[in-house]
Amino acid sequence: MQNLKRLLFLLCLLAPAWAFTQVSVSGTVVDLENNPIQGASVRLKNANLGTTTDADGKFSMTLAGKGGTLEVSFIGFKSQTITASSDMANLVIKMQEDVGHLEEVVITGLASSIKRGNLAHAVGVVSAKQLAGTTSQPTVDAALYGKFTGANIISNSGAPGGGISIKLRGITSLVGNSQPLFIVDGVYYDNSSIQGGLNFVSKAAGQGSTNFQDNPSNRVADLDPEDIERIEILKGASTAAIYGARAAAGVVIITTKKGKTGKPKIELGQWVGWQMQLNKLGQRTWDTAKVRAAYGASGITVYNANGGQIYDYEDELYGNKGFLSNTRVSVSGGNENTSYYAGMSYRDDEGIVKNTGYRKTSFRLNLDQKITKFLDLSLNSNYVESSADRGFFNNDNTSTTLGVSFVSTPSWVNLYPDANGNYPNNPLAPSNFIQTRDLITNNEQVNRILLGGRATLKLVNTNIHDLRLVALGGLDNYTLNTNAIFPAILQFQKDGNGTNGALIYGTTVARNSNISALVVYDFKPADNISFTTQAGINTFKVDINTAVNTATQLIGTQTNIDQAGALQAEQTKNISRDKGFFVQEEFNFQDKLIATLGLRGDKSSRNGDADKLYYYPKASLAINILPFTSLKTFSQLKLRGAYGESGNFAPFGAIYTSLVPLNFGGTTGSIVDLTRGAENLEPEQQKELELGFDAGILNERVGLAFTWYKKDVEDLILKVITSGSSGFSNAWRNVAEIQNKGVEIALTAVPVANKDWRWNMQANWWKNKAKVTRLDVPAFNVGAFGATLGTYRIELGKSPTQLVGIGDSAIDKVDPVSKLAVFGNAEPDFNLSFYNNVTWRNFELSVLMHWKKGGDNINLTTLLSDIFATSYDYDDKSLDPKGEMTNGEYRLSILGATARPWIQDASYFRVREIGLNYTLPGAWFRDVARVKIGFSGRNLINVFDYPSYDPEVSNFGIDAISSNVEVTPFPSAKSFYFNLSVTF
């Protein structure tokens, strides 16, 4: 107590001395056009003292002692330093735009970041503006394609609510996870794709392919794109190594918006729009002769009974003008100690098929609080509720999905209900798709809570030393209800067809959490030399529990699973625990030489030996060579190289040798599974080397980033056929290796920038080539539906995405041993995307164009349409080399002889996004509000030869191999939006 009093007394004595030696500084921060910049940071260099500018760009602060160097910074502008050694008032600080984004901060460790200009790897960054600034985006993943290099993103179908497959830099796994890891504000964000159990009705898995084809959405769809501040994409192990055992398919780091110091900013936004079928195919025209040829006498009866009337079923099924609306409110603000961001949005999208649609409500609250001088807290919370009615599409073996039923019904069959609302049976197919569309339910409903927190404790903070302790963690909990109702009245459920109705009620409860603790130590022994050391530990817990109940023999129109004659239940759990540590050392020498060394070690219960540590090292080096040269035109010249390793687990359950249930005379027994688990299974290991250079000229008005990478995925896991005398038919093994090599070029430019005009452009070009470099088992076919119709084939020395099939040796190049011919490759030859943003006074135009060259699909919509003689081009004569047969006849005539007709070029050019906005003159609203109106669209222009709804399609969803297969999907849509936003 005595001591404390003395101390206080001493402080009082010293106070006047402070007052005497202090420097007060005030001023305004403006851009080159003298517009004030709000929220710019003004900080005393090497000290924990700073402020931010107000709405008028003004700031003032008092510096103790003899003043110091002030650093003024704001996102998008180059930072400036001002030496303040005496009082300064009314300073005007003109900020120069950071055209090349060299000062933008990019996350490189788990708690450290680096200036973009110093990065040692090619960066994939998508800003809020690029992500959702052009047009309204239903899901985050759908909004990514074309916005950075190195990705192959496929929208699995046009069904509302998403379903996107993202592959970064080629194939990284054959049977394991192929989708990147999503991290949102430090929280591991579950992106599961959970099958709703529709297979019970469609029986899609069984003949030809054992994989489910329920067309589920994936859970990253739950994020609201409008809440996102920026996205960084770590495309391979060289950058993602610090995320270790789960990072082989890449990592997508999402940062959500935060409040900025200043008065509250309120943004209101309203979008309304419509969506419609992207590519109408048209229908075959019919006459009596064609009907007889295709459907015989029974067809003629139907045709005549109906007076030869033709119905436009394509318009009926896919012609709905889906109304789209999105309402958004966000409020953000803060003071020196607290900042907040609250975002709310409500989206209601109607699909292009009646009774389909997507509704999502999202609430987010992000809070940042400085508790004391040395303790910062931040908290992110997000609640999402969504509901997607996805229709009933894709492959089946029962002719019941809307898609299959549609192509198997000629347009002269009347499927419309009578005056009493009774639907006729489809006389030519097992289901009436109008009845199915009107009466079934296939709904996915999600309630999701995401909580993330971060505490930063500053232990030491001086000019030379900065030591922080960071603890961060998060919870990701959701409940997914899948509810499929097939009433007993449906043609394929009643009268002994089917099971007299089916209810498929699934519940998935996911509880995932992660916690990390780390120490970050910045050491600056001299000016412009710095060491950043970080070390920490990390745990990650996954607990996903799915139960699916299938009820059949329904009572009346009841939709409770107990109102049924038979009930079947199935449950799958996915539980795992990971623990890991990481250390990383970054060294920066005068911004000329930036080196990083890191190591991550991970243990996981997903590995056969749960307690074994697997190590994932990384190293990178960037050399800014510009200072060593006398080149005047260049503003940046940097060589960079990075190497890293990361892992991927075997599919869940592969380490277990299980006993599976077996029914016998009404009791249940246990028998060894056909597949032998492998307790000693090693995780898949990826090793990536990336080299490149970044160059900028004319003060970064033009920038070029060139990157070459080589990515070897070793110890790839496969289920291989094993000696049957062991008691098992298959076993999991590490048997293969794939090499991906690719080139990525990103060109950015600001061709015009003056008072009225500004044009930003970004062109991305990328390509990837993959090759199987090790295969311990004989070459085998995988994916799709077998060699007759085209399949993938894993073969040593060949691309893992090659598409092969049986061939006609007279025309096709048939391999004499395998009897198969190569007809294509799912991998594109290259991708080219071109983003432009032009502003003229208050107008702003953004256009994103994307050209995917090459890459083939296995299109079985064509096959099914041909079999039922409904193909729109059935009667054209463009395929038969002899010019005799029509296209439909020709394709069918070679069915079974060659798979050639079904493997088709899926190149496309499309204007993915276009948006035109006009900001109304501020004076109209007395400068209180900023009001913007606009018009925008997605996929408005599409150019492709691919003879179906959309070359971007995947019947098998996110499967590692076997995307690029089409079987009567939910067709894609194009959409228009009008929007109005008001900012206070």
Place this chain on the structure above:
Amino acid sequence: MKYQNKIYRIISLLLLLITLGWSSCTVDPIADPNNPSTSSISQNASLGELQNLVTGIEGGMRNNLNNYYDAISVIGREYYRFSTSDPRLTSDLLGKANATLDNNTFYTTNPFNARYRVVKNANILITALQNTRATITEDQRRAAIAYAKTVMAHELLMVFNQQYENGIRVDVADPDRLGPFLSKDESLNAIQALLNEASADLKGNTADLPFTTTLYNKKASEFAKFNRALAARVAVYRRDWNLANIALTESFFDLNGSLTDGAYYVFSTAGGDLLNPVFFPQNSPPAEARVVQPTFITNAEAGDTRLSKAPKRTSTASQDGLTSDYDFFVYPTNVTRMPIIRNEELILLYAEVQAQLNNSSNAVSAINRIRNAASLGNYTGATDVNSLITEILKQRRYSLFGEGHRWVDMRRYNRLNELPIDRPGDDVWVQFPRPATES
């Protein structure tokens, strides 16, 4: 400098904390959350889990029986298996033109794998029985292990029937160190030895098996009779007539008893259960049908009631150059049980053993027991061994029609060349190739 020391102290402290924190970071393995694992059940199985393994064994014994019976009945020229979806059933199996048996397709690999899968389950059951702390008596444990060995021997015998001269693996307990392929004789000897080991623990053992079984009887001393019946069959295959003779007396063989007494595969329509895998309704369309090889009808003696197993079709069935007017209709419903071994076979085994031991009168009385049951008069032919064997093989053909014997019987008496050839160029195979996955 002092200040620096402080920093270094803090850093070392933090590093120490992290190291300590890390060292306590063990990750415990997580047991399979979706299924029982083989390792946990092997360590300490409850009575319920033992029962589950047994149910798994008996249910699993029925897997792929269709491919097994079709393969050997078609080669044994008992019936044709017509299938438009798989022409190999009429080409490969009958050796049409240049067609041969494939070492990597369903008729070779599927039955092979299915039988070894049951063997695996039986091996797991044995380990589970050795380690279980459930309340079972030592006698029960012995009896239960003997049960597992008996089942294993039966499954191995089925593999052997297809593999014959290729031999089989008998020691398959460790999937990483599979035992060698034994020669044909060694294979049969090993199966016999397995049955005899089991028999030693069953005979005179008054305990009940610690689980219920659908195979013959739950009482160990009774189950021994099933074991001995199989032993008699194996002994006959090995031409060990004395052992066969003793085994028959210890089995459920009863010259005057019911011909259908025995052990069976059972089927039901209960959810998820299997139906009789070789059942087709009468007059099934030829696209998917089993129809009788015509000589079965033409070679029959007049009045043989066993022809009821081959009723006439309402229309002729043809495919791939093969024709028949008769359905294979041994099992009248889709849940009719299928014999594993039954008294009718034992009586015929007894006849064969007695003939081979030159007790022709015993042999003839057994033959007559069978003939009379089929409404045929007594045997009047010669009573030398060769004639008797010919008659016994004929009775076996009709009594055990479609039960997986004809091909095996003709093979062990080197009479495969007597089997009828339907199309010029067809072949009668001696055995199936060893599955490609075994090399």
